[in-house]
Every structure is written in C-alpha cells, then in structure tokens.
Amino acid sequence: MSEKEKSAGQTLEEKLSYQKRNYYEIASKKELAEIYGYAEGYKKFLDESKTEREACETSVRLAQEKGFTEYRFGDPLKAGDKKYFINRGKSVVVFRIGTKNLEQDGMRIIASHIDAPRVDIKQNPLYEDSGMAFLKTHYYGGIKKYQWTAIPLALHGAVVLADGRKVDIRVGEDAGDPVFYINDLLPHLGQEQMAGKATRIIEGEQLNVVVGGLPYADEKAKEKIKLTVLAALNEKYGMHEEDFLSAEISAVPAYPARDIGFDRALIGAYGHDDRVCAYPALTALLDCESEHTVLAMLVDKEEIGSDGTTGMQCKVYEDLMEEISVALGANFRKVRFASKCLSSDVTAAYDPNFAGVYEKNNSAILSCGTAMCKFTGSHGKSNSSDASAEFVGEVRRMFAKENVVWQTAELGKVDAGGGGTVAKFIANLNIDTVDLGVPVISMHAPWELVSKADVYSNYRAFLAFMK
Numbered sequence: 001m002s003e004k005e006k007s008a009g010q011t012l013e014e015k016l017s018y019q020k021r022n023y024y025e026i027a028s029k030k031e032l033a034e035i036y037g038y039a040e041g042y043k044k045f046l047d048e049s050k051t052e053r054e055a056c057e058t059s060v061r062l063a064q065e066k067g068f069t070e071y072r073f074g075d076p077l078k079a080g081d082k083k084y085f086i087n088r089g090k091s092v093v094v095f096r097i098g099t100k101n102l103e104q105d106g107m108r109i110i111a112s113h114i115d116a117p118r119v120d121i122k123q124n125p126l127y128e129d130s131g132m133a134f135l136k137t138h139y140y141g142g143i144k145k146y147q148w149t150a151i152p153l154a155l156h157g158a159v160v161l162a163d164g165r166k167v168d169i170r171v172g173e174d175a176g177d178p179v180f181y182i183n184d185l186l187p188h189l190g191q192e193q194m195a196g197k198a199t200r201i202i203e204g205e206q207l208n209v210v211v212g213g214l215p216y217a218d219e220k221a222k223e224k225i226k227l228t229v230l231a232a233l234n235e236k237y238g239m240h241e242e243d244f245l246s247a248e249i250s251a252v253p254a255y256p257a258r259d260i261g262f263d264r265a266l267i268g269a270y271g272h273d274d275r276v277c278a279y280p281a282l283t284a285l286l287d288c289e290s291e292h293t294v295l296a297m298l299v300d301k302e303e304i305g306s307d308g309t310t311g312m313q314c315k316v317y318e319d320l321m322e323e324i325s326v327a328l329g330a331n332f333r334k335v336r337f338a339s340k341c342l343s344s345d346v347t348a349a350y351d352p353n354f355a356g357v358y359e360k361n362n363s364a365i366l367s368c369g370t371a372m373c374k375f376t377g378s379h380g381k382s383n384s385s386d387a388s389a390e391f392v393g394e395v396r397r398m399f400a401k402e403n404v405v406w407q408t409a410e411l412g413k414v415d416a417g418g419g420g421t422v423a424k425f426i427a428n429l430n431i432d433t434v435d436l437g438v439p440v441i442s443m444h445a446p447w448e449l450v451s452k453a454d455v456y457s458n459y460r461a462f463l464a465f466m467k
C-alpha cells in the first residue's frame, strides 16, 4: 500500500506506537556486511579468551596494537593519553583521557565481566579409580551441572610451582591436543537418575574430570594411572602433585566459536556471558575518538558475586578513578557525580521453546538489538539499582542521535526468578548507571547462542555512549 492509501488511523498508529524492529530487517547492505565482519573479530576473541586471565591478556594485546600503554598508580596523565591498567592479570581497565573538563563532564564508563561459569579443579584433585584417573572439581558460577557431562573439555589456568615460578596451562584447544571428559550415566541404567530432580541428576561431587587411563609400566608402583598423569604434568610443566595446592585450573568446553544456521546469522560459543559485552566495550573504546574521558572496565568474579581483589566490589576500580581525577587536578566527588556508566552484561533472550517464563512485551527478542535493563534483581526489583527515567532518557537520546538499534528487556516474568549485575556497585559510588547488553539464548550453558546483529548493535551503542 502506498503512502497515499494509508487511513488516518494507520498513519496515527505509525506515528504514536512503539514497535521494536529486527536489526537484520532494517540494516542496509553495508551495515549487514559490517555486522558479519564484526562477528569474525569477536569469534577470534572468544577462542583466545576462555578464562578471565586469557581475556585480560587478549584485551591488553589488542590495546597495545592500538598504541595503548600500561598505567600504574601514580603515573602522570594528560589529555589524549591511551592507557590500560592491569589488576593481578585477571581484570583490566582500558581508558583514554579526554579533553573535556573532568569535574563538569565526568567519566563515561562501560563495565563488563570477563569471567564465565565453568568447572574449577580442586586443590588436591588427582586420584585413580577403576581404570581412570580423575581430577576432583568445584563448579564456578550458576550452572546446570548435567550440561557439563559427556562433552569435550579443555583445561586452562595457571600453576604456581614450589619455587614461585608460574606456568600457564592450556590443553585441549589446538588440533592434535587431547581433551578431557566428565562421565554421565548410560540411559540403560539411568532409570532412577532420570526420575530424580534435575538439580540432582549430576551432583557436584560427580563432576570429576577424566584425565588419564594408562598405567605406568612398573609393577611396584602403587597408583599407576595417577603416576602416568603426574609424570606427564612433570614433563610438560615441571609440576609435582603438591603444586595443585597453588593452582587455578578450570575445565571449559573445548570447542571453538562457530556460526549457527544456514544463513550464519547467529553465533554459538562458550562464554558469551559476558565476553559478548566485554569485546564490544573494548573495541568501541579502542576505536572511538572521544572528547570525554572514557573507561572500559573488564572485571572478574561477577559470576560468584563480584567479591575479592578482582571483582567489581574491590576498591581498586574506585582507586583508579580517583587516581585519574587527582592526576588531572579534579575533585573526585565532583567527577563521580558527573560520570555516567553502562553496566554491560547479557540478558535473557526470549525463547519460544520456553515461553512460559517470559513476558514477551518486555523481553529481549533476538536480533532486535542490544537490550537495556532499567532494573535487574528479583521479587520486587530487590537488589537492583534501578536507573532513573532521566538517565534512561539521556542514554536514549545518545542512541537516537547515532541510529543505534536497541530494545529494552526484563529478565523473565515477574517472580519467575531474576539475576543481578555489577550495575549497583557502580551506582552506589554515586555514578548514574544502567544495564545494557546482548540477549543470550541458553545462558550459562556450555555453549550459548547470540545474534551477530545484537553483538554489532552493542558495539554501536557503546560508540554512541562514548561520543
């Protein structure tokens, strides 16, 4: 129907109604190529960054390639400086000093996390039983334990040896590497297992990782399969069994990020939550030419509560913002009051296969752009910082100016569950903060799904916010 043939009601409806749009449907040819092109860099980042340590390292390397240099507390700073601050190798803040007055303009901050749910190796993990050597584990973050059985796993981490040397571990990613495995029960004998509650199908103490099966060729050795594994670890890393005491090793899915679908519109990968926000935060900061002072905080420990020296609740991030303010001769209280933050974490995408837990009008729909959550929390918005209408309005205008395709979202139906992000920790510092992140299907599964359009929309949103 042409414009002329529209009825008055149709015209009025178009003018007054809000309709979210699928980004793929409205993207120009050029934009479509950018969406697919951007996804290639993201997939590479994912494959190189399966733990917070690796994500930190990859981010620093990408920053260095763009001329950023390391900042340490007390270093002088001036407008135009491009810096990164590494916190214990597990979190990193990449930042640029702008030309605007810091007390009046504040900082533009994007905060994402680079840790992801996984299965961590215990401190005294190695034993053998019935033809197999295993590592005992304690899972990290909110996982459905049964999803982590019967899939190929890689081991990533760091071991501090008795003499203080640190060795990195990364096995199961390269072609030709062995992988590791958590057993599940065959259906033939699974009658009782399958009748139980899903939370008990696989118990925490059953998440034991198979790491060997070859007995050491010596009749007199006691635990022969365990010894073969120890000998291999000693040869490769100089490790003794005791060195597990001071190790951080994680079992993560061994497969790389892959396109999903005949049209390659979607990406399947381990750890979209929250690298799908961390990567756009980082690349937007590296690519932008902002007059503001801008920071991308890529932090650790979000999945277990943001505590500790590398989590968002640590004073180190506040210290860094204060150091920047002091170095530029600005009053930190004024700076915080004028600052703005996007807490960038993923949200649940509406899943038609599980429609019952969502309220569709207020859920993120796949490919309709990055999703803003005015509030998170659960049961009456509890534990949420709930951004103000004024701040949401301000961010909305930033996005409109740059034609960012975005949507709003709530994590599921009221009282269906809920979740939190780092937003409240930043808002508590007296910094206006709202959540914005990519909608994810099968969040916290060993393989999660996102839309390439949403990943690119997130990047575009960050560019608009920093502009």
Ligand code: MN
Residues within 6 Å of the ligand: 113, 273, 274, 302, 345, 346
């Ligand atoms: Mn997250």
Ligand code: MN
Residues within 6 Å of the ligand: 273, 303, 444
């Ligand atoms: Mn999460």
